[in-house]
Amino acid sequence: MTATVRTVAETGSTNADMAELARNGASEGLWLRAERQSAGKGRQGRAWQSPPGNLYVSTLVRTRAGEPSPATLALVAAVALDETARVFGLAPMLKWPNDLLVDGAKLSGILLERVGDAVILGFGVNLAHHPGDLDRATTSFAAHGPAPDPQLFAETLAESFARWVSRWREGIAPVRERWLARAHPPGTALTARLADGTSLDGLFGGLDGEGALILRLADGTSHVIHAADVFLL
Numbered sequence: 343m344t345a346t347v348r349t350v351a352e353t354g355s356t357n358a359d360m361a362e363l364a365r366n367g368a369s370e371g372l373w374l375r376a377e378r379q380s381a382g383k384g385r386q387g388r389a390w391q392s393p394p395g396n397l398y399v400s401t402l403v404r405t406r407a408g409e410p411s412p413a414t415l416a417l418v419a420a421v422a423l424d425e426t427a428r429v430f431g432l433a434p435m436l437k438w439p440n441d442l443l444v445d446g447a448k449l450s451g452i453l454l455e456r457v458g459d460a461v462i463l464g465f466g467v468n469l470a471h472h473p474g475d476l477d478r479a480t481t482s483f484a485a486h487g488p489a490p491d492p493q494l495f496a497e498t499l500a501e502s503f504a505r506w507v508s509r510w511r512e513g514i515a516p517v518r519e520r521w522l523a524r525a526h527p528p529g530t531a532l533t534a535r536l537a538d539g540t541s542l543d544g545l546f547g548g549l550d551g552e553g554a555l556i557l558r559l560a561d562g563t564s565h566v567i568h569a570a571d572v573f574l575l
Contacts, residue, residue, distance in 0.1 A: 345500035347373040347399070349493060354381035356400035357453060357464035364402050364460040371504070375399040375496045395470030395489060396482075399496045402460045403507060410514040412454075412461050413568070414553040416440045418510045419452045419463050421520045422503040427467075429498055430490040432483060436525040438555045438572050446574060447472075447481035469495065478573070518549055531575035532557060534567050542567070543575065 353359055353376045360374050376399075379392035392398055405412050420440035427434050427442060427449070434442035440452040449472075453464040468482035470489040483489045509516045530546040534557060547556035547564055555567040 345371050345373055345401075345497075345504050347375055347493070347496045347500055349375045349377065349496075352376060352378045352380060355379055355464075356398050357455060357462055360400040360402055360462045360464070361455060361457045361460075364457045364462060368402060368460075370402060370404045370460075373399055373401045373496060373500050375492065377492070392466075393471045395492065397465060397467035397469055397492045397495055397499075399499070400462060400464040401500070401503065402457075402462050405459050405461060406511075409511055411552055412456065414510070414514050414517065415461050415463060415507075416452065416454055417514070417517050417521045417549075417553050418506045419454070419465070419503065421517055421524065422499060422506045423450060423452065423465060423467070424524050425502045425506075426495065426499040430483065430495060431487055434524070436521055437574065438525070438549075438567075439553070441572075443574075444481050444486065447479035449481055449483075465499065467495065514551070514553060518551075518553055521553075522549060526574065532572055533575055534570040534572050536567075536570050542570075 356374045356376050378394050379398045403415055416439040420436050424434055424436060424442060432444055434444050434449055437443055442449040450467040455462045469492055470484050472480040472482035526546060528546055528548055532546055534542045542557055542565060544557035544559045547558040550556055550566055557565045557567055559565055
């Protein structure tokens with residue numbers, strides 16, 4: 343697929359706009375970037391702060407029969423964003439499913455939403471700024487050196503993402519392998535906050551064949567997690 347990055351000065355949410363474009367038949371490979379969002383959102387409906395100078399961009403993938411699970415596009419997004427970050431001078435660590443951390447602080451957020459046969463993927467990356475009032479540590483490119491140009495970063499990300507989607511369509515194995523190579527090591531202590539409000543503490547046991555998180559519990563058993571907020575302990 344050939345990527346095209348459209349840029350607008352301001353919108354409510356690039357994910358919401360991309361979802362509407364998907365409903366109207368937009369083709370895979372389209373990217374929409376906003377210089378500023380007035381109603382950005384993260385996972386579980388959380389607000390996403392959107393000061394100018396950071397990256398706010400969304401794209402879509404049209405799913406097809408016989409492909410890996412659409413949920414595994416979270417891993418595709420993570421490895422493509424990690425690859426892009428390295429082009430611009432940072433070497434993050436991945437945390438399941440798609441957080442990029444630098445020295446334990448969150449650099450970015452990725453949100454997946456389903457619209458018919460399309461998966462909408464939104465990327466928020468702290469290039470020039472990072473919030474200081476969240477319940478977790480955050481960071482930005484500017485905290486470690488020059489902030490990349492958002493448009494150039496988006497175009498580089500689009501190219502990387504296209505390559506990784508092509509590999510993903512042949513099977514999840516290469517994506518899973520790259521993700522594990524960039525993640526915290528096996529045995530890292532994690533806590534997973536589940537959708538029902540409970541938490542599980544354990545050690546990172548890798549990913550199963552479908553990209554789900556394996557958490558090794560204190561009693562020696564392993565728990566496979568398909569959806570949760572995961573934190574390093």
